[in-house]
Each structure stands twice: as structure tokens, then as C-alpha cells.
Amino acid sequence: MLTDADLDALLSGLHADPFSRLGLHADDAGRLWVRALLPGAAEVALLDADSHKRIVELAPRRDGLFEAQVPRRKHRFDYRFAVRWAGGGEGVYADAYGFLPQLGGDELKAFAEGRHMRPWLMLGAHPVQHGDVSGVRFATWAPNARRVSVVGSFNNWDGRRHPMRLRHEAGVWEIFVPHAAEGDLYKFEVIAGNGELLPLKADPYARRAQLRPETASIVAPLPERTPLPRQRERANRRESAISVYEVHAASWRRAASGDFPSWDELAAQLPAYAADLGFTHVQLMPITEHPFDGSWGYQTLGLHAPSARFGPPEGFARFVKACHDRGLGLLLDWVPAHFPTDAHGLAEFDGSRLYEYADPREGFHRDWNTLIYNFGRTEVRQFLIGSALYWIERWGVDGLRVDAVASMLYRDYSRPAGEWIPNLRGGRENLEAISLLREMNEQVGDVEGAITVAEESTSFPGVSAPTYAGGLGFHYKWNMGWMNDTLRYMAEDPINRRWHHDKMSFGLVYAFSENFVLPLSHDEVVHGKGSMLAKMPGDPNDANEWQKFANLRAYYGFMWGHPGKKLLFMGQEFAQAREWNHAESLPWGLLEDERHAGVQRLVRDLNKLYREQAALHRLDCEPGGFEWISAHDAEHAIYAWVRRDGTGRMVIVVCNMTPVPRDGYLLGVPDGVTAWREALNTDSAYYGGSNRGNGVAAAGLPVQSQPAHGRPLSIAIHLPPLATLFFVPI
Structure with a gap:
């Protein structure tokens, strides 16, 4: 029979190796004994799993520990427990301590040596089938614990019911719990090396969890492999x-x-x-x-x-x-x-x-x-x-x-x-x-x-x-540097921008040192930073806030024309007026206002142009995709450049960051093109602007032999206030 010391250790949840005592075991004389720790059980009988015949009634020892010598059997066999519960009800159950170790030595060794890059295949909760018994294999890494039990809705959260087996070579505890199933709640009950019972721990490898404030893990299947299309x-x-x-x-x-x-x-x-x-x-x-x-x-x-x-x-x-x-x-x-x-x-x-x-x-x-x-x-x-x-x-x-x-x-x-x-x-x-x-x-x-x-x-x-x-x-x-510099520039009143001109151009000094994404992320519209629209300068007496909206549209144009991939946080695409609040829905009602709807239409068209014009994206991360036309016109706060795709296709981008329109502005252009067409103008009335620009006539703007910006050829353009324009060859 079980010794009193073993019995005390099992009942207190401190036994170092419950698998050596629970389940079927032979004593020194070769006799088989069976033991079950089932707190709350009134009667337990041992059944043959194949014939379902009763072999022996287990005698109660103390506090849910039952044991018996198995008659007429000398070798291990598949068995079940027939249990009648003290609170009512009965059932037939497979025994968690009747199953062999669940994890293979090779994968444990790989884990211990740092070669198992998909440990979620091994650890966590995995529904599995052993013969006719379905259940869940639980495993967790806790090398310094004295004891780990899995507790959950399948065992009344009782840490005595399912103490786990320690696989010493990897510090991993494991157990197969018969009849546990998908959807069951569970945690790990851990006794630290110093004997302290820790708060119940959620599974680090859980694939599903309860909604806060509840914190249990939930048994869930492993998703199938899903390759990218x-x-x-x-x-x-x-x-x-x-x-x-x-x-x-x-x-x-x-x-x-x-x-x-x-x-x-x-x-x-x-x-x-x-x-x-x-x-x-x-x-x-x-x-x-x-x-x-x-x-x-x-x-x-x-x-x-x-x-x-x-x-x-x-x-x-x-x-x-x-x-x-x-x-x-x-x-x-x-x-x-x-x-x-x-x-x-x-x-x-x-x-x-x-x-x-x-x-x-x-x-x-x-x-x-x-x-x-x-x-x-x-x-x-x-x-x-x-x-x-x-x-x-x-x-x-x-x-x-x-x-x-x-x-x-x-x-x-x-x-x-x-x-x-x-x-x-x-x-x-x-x-x-x-x-x-x-x-x-x-x-x-x-x-x-x-x-x-x-x-x-x-x-x-x-x-x-x-x-x-x-x-x-x-x-x-x-590209956090680009984001910080350009936002500081855009926050300046246009009359002061001449003193901060390099904030918009400095990013090109290092633009190709990394494969950059230009981010206007959530971090820029929280913690008192205000919305993107609120960052833009404008006349406080202007109820229509035309300059704020024009500045924002021009800035988006600058960003989409600039080398680098793009990122925009939700709400910015329609110029959310207030700072983002994680506890509230986006203010979708703003789209009933044409100013906000116009910004949304602009973002849609900028994305369309960006995708359709290879020169705007193909060499985003390479210096061959960019060439300045005008980088130093601080007095007029004008920037102009060429984007290239490496195969001869080009797009010209021009930004006017003051509210002063520039009619007949001479813009130096690359040779090899006879005329240029305005492909997008952030000042278009369609986006909420003043509708100054260069039209969309099929003939476009002819190239003339008049030098500008150090180039022998130029086009004369109408440069709207606070606007970015894109030109493509005809």
C-alpha cells in the first residue's frame, strides 16, 4: 500500500513524481496496485477497458485517495475508473496516470538546446486522441517549480487532481488529461521551489483566452498552416x-x-x-x-x-x-x-x-x-x-x-x-x-x-x-526622423517656414540608408498631441479653416510624392478633428462635411496615383528613384523633385507651402519629354480646395527652351496656395 509519507505528499500537492504512485504500479513482489486521487468521489471501481467488467473496488484511504491490489493480473493493461461522486452523478473515466509520457525526447532535447523554433507545437494545450480516448495534452516550461498542476473546468480547479510529469531534461511539465476538450478553461497551479503556492498562471502558449477581467486560458485547436497567396x-x-x-x-x-x-x-x-x-x-x-x-x-x-x-x-x-x-x-x-x-x-x-x-x-x-x-x-x-x-x-x-x-x-x-x-x-x-x-x-x-x-x-x-x-x-x-522633422515644419506658420526649410528636405540626406516606411501613426494623435488637422496652422478667425485643410492636403501630397512606403493611421484619411480616443469609435459623421470628405477623396486618389505610377514606388528605397529639381527655395517655401522608376518613366512633384499662389511659375524639367500633364492637384475643388491649377487638357503643358532651376528646359505652371501637384509626361 501507499506509504503515509507518499499519501501526505500527494494530498498536499507536493509529491515530486505523482506518476510513480498514481495509476497502475507493481510492488517489489510483482503484485499490481492501482491508485486514484479523485477528491469528491464516493466510490471508485477498476474496469477492464475492453470488456468493461469490474475488476476490483478501490478502497478509500483519505481525502479522495483510493487504492487497491489488482487480483489475477500481473501485467499492465488498459483500464478505466467507474466513479460515483459524493455530490451525485457517476461516470466512467480514463486515468491521466495510465498514459505514457506525451512529449518525445528529440523535441525536448531540441527545445533545451534552442533549436525548436516552433515550441507551440509542443507546449500549451493540444486536443489529442489516444485510441478511443479523447483529451488534451498540456505542457508548460517551468524548470524551477517544485510542482505544476493543470487546473480547469474539467477538474473543478483542484490542483490535487492533475499534477504534471516533469521532463527533467528540458524543465517541461506535461500531462494528458482524458476527457478534457476544446473550449475548456484552464490555468497552471505552480508551487515554487521555495514551497510558495503562486497565483494561478495563464498558459504562455494559450491560443485562446477569456475576455478581461477574467484571465483563464481556453483549450483551442492549433490552426492549420495558411500560406500566403x-x-x-x-x-x-x-x-x-x-x-x-x-x-x-x-x-x-x-x-x-x-x-x-x-x-x-x-x-x-x-x-x-x-x-x-x-x-x-x-x-x-x-x-x-x-x-x-x-x-x-x-x-x-x-x-x-x-x-x-x-x-x-x-x-x-x-x-x-x-x-x-x-x-x-x-x-x-x-x-x-x-x-x-x-x-x-x-x-x-x-x-x-x-x-x-x-x-x-x-x-x-x-x-x-x-x-x-x-x-x-x-x-x-x-x-x-x-x-x-x-x-x-x-x-x-x-x-x-x-x-x-x-x-x-x-x-x-x-x-x-x-x-x-x-x-x-x-x-x-x-x-x-x-x-x-x-x-x-x-x-x-x-x-x-x-x-x-x-x-x-x-x-x-x-x-x-x-x-x-x-x-x-x-x-x-x-522613418521616425522624417516624421518628426516634417511635422515640426508643418506646424509652423507659413510666414516662418523659410527659417525651417531644411526640415522637409533633410530626410533625403539619409532616405536610402534603409528601406523606409513614412509613418503618420497613432503615436502622433495621442497624449495631447492633437489630431493631424489640429497640428496644421491657420487663421483662428477663419470659421472654414481653409488653411488648416489646405496644409493637411499639401502635406499628404508631399508624403505620397516622397520616397518611402506610406502609413496612415485611421481617421487621418478624413482629417479627424479631435485627438484619437481608444474608447470611442471614429467620428464617421465628419464625412457629411465636404471638407472632410474631400480629404478622404484625396487620400483615395493619392493611393491610386501611387500604385499606377511605377515611378512613385518602384525605386522607393533606392537613390536612383529620386532627383531634386528645387531643394533650396526657402524664400517661397517651394520644393520640387523628379521620381523615376529606372526604366525611363517619371513623375514630377511640386509643393507650395505658403498661401501665396504662383502663376506662371517656371519649373525646370528633365529632357526627353515634350509636354507634361497635371495628374493630381491637392488644391482641386474635388478635394475641398480653391481649384487653382493647370487643368487636365489632353495637350498638357508644353516644354519650352527657357532655363529654370539649372536646367535648359522648363514648363510654366500655375502653383496654387498650400498645395502639392503631380505632373506626368504625355
């Missing part, structure tokens, strides 16, 4: 037109009740809207599970679970398909830089600082009050890289926009002197994070067509250079 592979390349519509899914179009939209509601509206406006990609702010709405998803604890705010995960699959059906790529914000300290999450997961750096000088973010992943730890690296691959391979998204890369690259990020730890070479770079990002980008780069985009705000070299050339390996990098 072939046309999406081509659409993500550097030579393609990429114009991104950034969306906060919870506030894009919220119901009047204030409820979150479902994935299916979003799928029915958002892709069609973005495609109609000519965007090539939708980018979602983080939709991985997170506890606090006000973090906008950037403080996530569920790197493998689409947020329950929008319904079950299968709805997200339909949303991805809806985007692709509309010819749109889908990018997801992905956050490997930090995680929140919530007790049910990754913080001190097994009682030790497991996922985070141990020293707060490395492992705590002052800016966000969050924890920093231990980027050098093998299992943490696999967790993060695996998450990146999971969204791309299993959900078919086009790529990831990686948040807060700068905070990962530098150990002294937002830290005063003396409060950070230098790297092994004595420097400030986080070598482990750099190595992680390179490996992640190499792994994602092996998936045909998938891309990664870095939000990186420093001058760290080679962010979008390939790893074999010493770069980080991202496909694109947000």
Missing part, C-alpha cells in the same frame, strides 16, 4: 507599392452600445473600406491577448492568442481571408520588447525570474512599468521567435510590425547613468536582443513573401540590411 508574396516586395492603413480594431467602427466589433463585423466592413481607399495593406495595432484596454494591446500577455475582445479565434481567420480576398496584405503589431507584471502572466512564472531578466536594471522598463524578456535565454528566444512564426505560418498574415525596437537594442534605453548594466564588451548595446532580432528575421525571411517592419527611432545602422551583411534583417524600418 501568391499575389500577396509579390505585393510585399520592395519594388511594390505599399500603402498601409493602420487600425485600432476596437475603435475603428464601434457599435452604438460601445461593444467591441466582432472579427466578422470587421471583416464585412474594414477590408472593403481600406481597399476602396486604395491602401495596399491593413496594419492592426496589437490584437494579441492583453489585460488592459488602455495599453492598446502593447502590454500583451498572450503572444499566441487573438484577443477575446473580438470573438473566438476562428473569426480572426475569416478576417485575414477577407483582407486577402480584397487584395490587401495584413500586418500585425507584435510586441517582443516587454510584458506587463500581472500576477496571472509571465512574471516570475515558476517562482523565479524565468521569462524576464533577473536584475531590474536589465529587466524592468521605467517608461511603461513593464518587464523585459531575457533575450539571451534559450527558451525565451524560442518563445518569441516561435510566436512570430505562429502568426505568419498558422494565420497567414503578411508580416509583423515589431514595436519598440530601440528599447530592445540599448541597455541604457531611458535609464540614467549608473542604472544600467553594460554588455560583456562594456558597451550599451543589448547584444542578446540584437542576436534575437537577427535570428527572428532570418526565420521569418524563410517564409516566402513574409515581411517584418521595425519601429526603430534611433540611428542604429543597418536595421533593414540583411543579416549576412551585418544588419538586423528587417525588410522595412519606420
